[in-house]
Amino acid sequence: MAIKIPKPPVPGVRRKPKPPSEPRENGRVPLTKQAEEAGVGIVGWVDERTAASGFLRGFLFRKVPKGTNWYYTLGSATLFAFLSQAVTGVVLAMYYTPSATQAYESARHITNDVFLGEFVRGMHKWGSSVMVILIFLHMARTFFFGAYKYPRELNWIIGVVLVILTFVMSLTGYLLPFDQRSYWATIVAANINGTGPLVGPFLSDFLRGGADFGATTLSRFYAIHMMLVPVLIAALIGAHLYLVAKLGTTAPPWLRADKDEKLREERV
Numbered sequence: 001m002a003i004k005i006p007k008p009p010v011p012g013v014r015r016k017p018k019p020p021s022e023p024r025e026n027g028r029v030p031l032t033k034q035a036e037e038a039g040v041g042i043v044g045w046v047d048e049r050t051a052a053s054g055f056l057r058g059f060l061f062r063k064v065p066k067g068t069n070w071y072y073t074l075g076s077a078t079l080f081a082f083l084s085q086a087v088t089g090v091v092l093a094m095y096y097t098p099s100a101t102q103a104y105e106s107a108r109h110i111t112n113d114v115f116l117g118e119f120v121r122g123m124h125k126w127g128s129s130v131m132v133i134l135i136f137l138h139m140a141r142t143f144f145f146g147a148y149k150y151p152r153e154l155n156w157i158i159g160v161v162l163v164i165l166t167f168v169m170s171l172t173g174y175l176l177p178f179d180q181r182s183y184w185a186t187i188v189a190a191n192i193n194g195t196g197p198l199v200g201p202f203l204s205d206f207l208r209g210g211a212d213f214g215a216t217t218l219s220r221f222y223a224i225h226m227m228l229v230p231v232l233i234a235a236l237i238g239a240h241l242y243l244v245a246k247l248g249t250t251a252p253p254w255l256r257a258d259k260d261e262k263l264r265e266e267r268v
């Protein structure tokens, strides 16, 4: 007698969900209905394979302290300024030539001839000041709210490195138009670095790419501005946001922990 072996159970996540009964026209689901659900279908398809929705839910629907206010948006505003600099910078790099003989001319070409060139260059130039102002305001917010204290010291240290890297971006970007002002201002900046104790002379030699200011200096500044520092900033922002998600944000100082622990958190 043949023994009937039951089929092994199909794991829940692998089982294909039963499609809901669709209203059909001539045996087919109407095109409008298909279009309506295409987005949901794609999101579901990706989620089933990556479980990304769990991560996103944890990241976006975090508990935040009661009293969270507009000052808490300064970090995200800094992030937006950085992203805007990255996008406009890539567009500028498509037309800019980092050579001592062609840099000035290529920057002039962007402003005068390229479609929307002046606009994108302006966005990048003014955006750099906006980013510096926002990063300072964000730093002041975290300082005055005491967010640098345990357990967020590491996030504060990452922040300090981010400020320094933002300054390096400002310094290296300033030279790139290679006009009289940027040329002489950068010579002054390299000389000021040279006056620092012990490391000063090495630092100014490194910045110039040798004893003299010239074509190598421009290539060096371009490589630092375009590749090295943006990658470092992006990686550090990733670590910074990971820690924000992991540790949560600090309650405003006027809500004391010892008053009422329950009052300090609410879900948004």
Ligand code: HEM
Pocket: 071, 072, 073, 074, 075, 076, 078, 079, 080, 082, 135, 138, 139, 142, 145, 147, 148, 152, 155, 156, 157, 158, 159, 160, 162, 163, 237, 240, 244, 248, 249, 250, 251
């Ligand atoms: C590119 C630069 C930066 C970006 C994109 C960024 C982004 C953010 C974001 C989105 C948050 C969470 C929301 C908020 O509190 O605003 C945050 C929190 C924080 N950031 Fe930054 N940040 C940057 C630079 C800095 C700097 C320069 C510091 C300080 C030196 C810093 C220290 C902190 C601290 C301590 C927190 C936790 C705040 C809390 O617990 O309430 N960040 N950052």
